[in-house]
Amino acid sequence: MRNLLIIAAFCSFAACANNKGSESPDNMPPTVETTTLFLGNTTCATSGHPTKPENFVEHEGQRAYFCCSKCVASAKADPAAAVAKAYAKPTAVGNTACPISGNDVNSDESVTWQGHTVGLCCARCKKAFASDRAGHTKTAIESK
Numbered sequence: 001m002r003n004l005l006i007i008a009a010f011c012s013f014a015a016c017a018n019n020k021g022s023e024s025p026d027n028m029p030p031t032v033e034t035t036t037l038f039l040g041n042t043t044c045a046t047s048g049h050p051t052k053p054e055n056f057v058e059h060e061g062q063r064a065y066f067c068c069s070k071c072v073a074s075a076k077a078d079p080a081a082a083v084a085k086a087y088a089k090p091t092a093v094g095n096t097a098c099p100i101s102g103n104d105v106n107s108d109e110s111v112t113w114q115g116h117t118v119g120l121c122c123a124r125c126k127k128a129f130a131s132d133r134a135g136h137t138k139t140a141i142e143s144k
């Protein structure tokens with residue numbers, strides 16, 4: 001037991017020394033949590049209770065959220081239907097600038113993700129949207 005404590009003490013000291021040694025001007029700034037905006041459904045489509053972020057099923061990059069693991073278990077039988085039910089009524093974000101390019105939105109180009117219809121400028125941005133659906137949707141909402 002005593003040996004273990006000594007090892008633990010040594011390890012934390014070594015980790016500390018290591019941190020100091022790795023300081024360099026080339027270091028990237030720490031990744032900042034961009035926003036805590038929750039873009040999922042807040043009402044469980046199965047029970048009508050409030051959803052929890054850790055209870056979800058995913059289908060093609062969209063997550064349907066539920067109140068409990070029991071609802072998740074039953075939704076897993078058909079994730080596509082669960083997503084469709086959770087986002088039955090999409091709402092337009094109404095952004096005027098494409099969240100990817102910053103260009104004006106083209107009324108023919110939009111993508112609907114988790115009930116948010118985001119305006120885009122072109123087919124290329126539509127493809128790029130898939131690389132970070134949540135991030136681009138947040139950008140569109142925040143650009144308004």
Ligand SMILES: [Zn+2]
Pocket residue numbers: 044046047049066067068069070071072
């Ligand atoms: Zn539930």
Ligand SMILES: [Zn+2]
Pocket residue numbers: 098100101103120121122123124125126
């Ligand atoms: Zn574009």
